Amino acid sequence: MKKTKTSLKGRKCKFPLCKHILSIYNHETFCHVHLGQVGQEYKQKVPA
């Protein structure tokens, strides 16, 4: 069996109700849309 550097096929975005299928080249748990949103929220919770 060959080892690939790509992620599993057909992974879905972990964001609630999001049905986006993540690209095999996207190793994040969120789609590009929610990755930005989650990142922003996270920043707001962290004191500057």
Ligand SMILES: [Zn+2]
């Ligand atoms: Zn998403």
